[in-house]
Amino acid sequence: MNILFFLTPKSEVSLVYNDQSLSQVLEIMENCRYTAVPMLNRNGRYVGTVTEGDLLRFVKQKYSLNLKNAEDYQISRVPLRWKYKTVSIDCDMEDLMDVAMNQNFVPVEDDSDNFIGIIRRKDILEYCYKKSRAGQTLMNKEGKGA
Numbered sequence: 001m002n003i004l005f006f007l008t009p010k011s012e013v014s015l016v017y018n019d020q021s022l023s024q025v026l027e028i029m030e031n032c033r034y035t036a037v038p039m040l041n042r043n044g045r046y047v048g049t050v051t052e053g054d055l056l057r058f059v060k061q062k063y064s065l066n067l068k069n070a071e072d073y074q075i076s077r078v079p080l081r082w083k084y085k086t087v088s089i090d091c092d093m094e095d096l097m098d099v100a101m102n103q104n105f106v107p108v109e110d111d112s113d114n115f116i117g118i119i120r121r122k123d124i125l126e127y128c129y130k131k132s133r134a135g136q137t138l139m140n141k142e143g144k145g146a
Contacts, residue, residue, distance in 0.1 A: 023070035046115040049084040
């Protein structure tokens with residue numbers, strides 16, 4: 001199966017850019033209500049994933065920081081605790097599953113290493129569940145007819 005079946009395109013993904021201020025990123029994450037979002041540079045390349053925990057640790061370390069001061073900090077100055085793995089557009093399902101088991105979403109890059117979207121672990125699980133249920137239904141029907 002082609003992994004593009006699961007792709008949520010970049011245009012539909014809540015994301016941030018590494019030159020945005022900490023204040024802007026906090027606002028974006030508050031509005032989208034995600035606990036982690038992809039971070040890109042302005043050339044469209046994936047540079048990491050920002051989590052709420054990354055932001056909280058940074059604010060805690062800068063204990064005098066308030067939202068006014070947060071305008072002075074680019075999000076690229078926030079240390080990221082986790083290195084989210086990416087997959088290429090042509091990866092196989094097995095590689096995708098290996099990465100998705102450890103991340104809520106998997107950033108996907110094209111052949112030029114440009115970010116093109118994400119694959120949510122939830123979408124993969126829903127697909128597998130439906131396939132499993134469909135197989136179970138088929139087995140039940142075949143078993144009853146015998």
